[in-house]
């Protein structure tokens with residue numbers, strides 16, 4: 245049982261942490277000092293500086309400002325490696341073995357006077373060693389496995405830094421006498437299909453192991469929830485948690501907006517559903533929560549709602565990949581090598597503000613000849629995103645009362661937001677309320693909820709720390 249909980253929304257670009265300081269307290273984001281500068285978004289960047297006698301690890305904002313150079317490794321956007329599903333051991337995927345079998349090595353052998361016979365022996369020796377090891381159940385790692393293991397070790401460093409950062413920030417909070425270091429943690433993960441329970445993906449196991457290694461006590465009953473599910477709960481409850489006789493109070497916690505209208509008059513409005521679309525850096529996450537007929541009387545919120553959820557590896561970093569392929573080589577190299585903080589500024593200028601981004605070395609990006617190719621990438625990416633939205637919503641009926649929630653950093657980009665909104669309202673889908681950054685109320689149209697960054701960026705952390713996911717209170 246956990247009276248208090250931290251929730252880490254480990255994002256590919258930014259990590260957000262929320263705290264529920266008491267069972268019925270409103271969940272808050274840690275390091276939420278200034279809503280405009282979104283200080284609660286901590287860059288998920290790790291730098292390993294190997295230039296001195298001992299490697300030095302640096303994380304977060306400082307790391308996001310660094311550029312890779314001799315001896316300085318910069319790791320950004322590494323969350324995806326944790327969620328790789330390595331193929332069955334494939335010798336060709338192991339870089340050392342590939343090299344061993346390559347013509348390059350044969351050429352080198354000739355150059356150094358190693359005979360073809362000797363090289364053949366070496367190859368045979370390695371082949372026998374592989375067979376011998378396989379007999380003991382040892383399989384040399386494939387390239388994907390190596391990447392995954394590397395990401396797991398970066399994760400342990402990152403979460404250890406995060407823990408210090410979070411505990412220091414918590415000391416500024418007004419809850420006298422609270423022992424923050426004993427509060428357990430829940431983490432959010434993409435809803436990649438993996439068996440019946442989306443949190444059983446091997447990547448989730450690596451994630452929780454890295455947290456434990458970094459000293460975070462894991463939540464005893466539910467250490468992982470999916471990003472879209474947590475996001476839906478965060479935005480719809482606005483981080484509020486209510487108790488009735490020491491138990492979770494579903495009605496009061498979701499007690500605003502179209503859900504209440506449906507509960508009051510189910511004959512006209514049921515079923516109630518909430519559709520959440522979160523465009524992140526690595527994934528776009530979808531969730532639909534549909535209130536079950538017996539839902540309002542259910543004490544277990546997991547049973548009150550039927551949940552459909554889905555994550556696809558298609559986010560802002562994939563838009564960057566397309567842009568990189570479409571612009572001149574020196575500018576593409578700049579985008580590839582830019583520090584994470586600079587890349588954020590580039591995305592904001594070029595995708596959101598429709599302005600060129602000035603660089604010190606390769607001139608402006610998004611001006612002159614590369615204006616149109618970038619625009620084309622954005623248009624095509626928006627269209628592909630729209631198709632994914634339509635595909636996800638295809639099985640959804642149009643009966644009942646629904647609300648739509650648009651979140652994630654990608655939804656700040658008007659072209660993407662417009663495309664997602666258009667796709668979500670195609671095929672007869674209507675919403676009693678639309679939540680999102682910068683959404684405008686159509687003349688005479690339905691109400692809108694202009695979400696601020698606390699919810700567009702922090703929704704999953706806020707929801708994941710909700711009492712909703714606390715089995716002891718239901």
Ligand SMILES: Nc1ncnc2c1ncn2[C@@H]1O[C@H](COP(=O)(O)OP(=O)(O)OP(=O)(O)O)[C@@H](O)[C@H]1O
Pocket residue numbers: 254255256257258259285323523524525526527528559560587588591592593595596651652653654656657701
């Ligand atoms: N105004 C903006 N214009 C353009 N891009 C933006 C804007 N605001 C945020 N972004 C970008 O959106 C990306 C996604 O942000 P978000 O915090 O939702 O991602 P994440 O949670 O780290 O990723 P994921 O959930 O996929 O792991 C960020 O990397 C950021 O660069």
Ligand SMILES: [Mg+2]
Pocket residue numbers: 255256471522524525652704
């Ligand atoms: Mg995210």
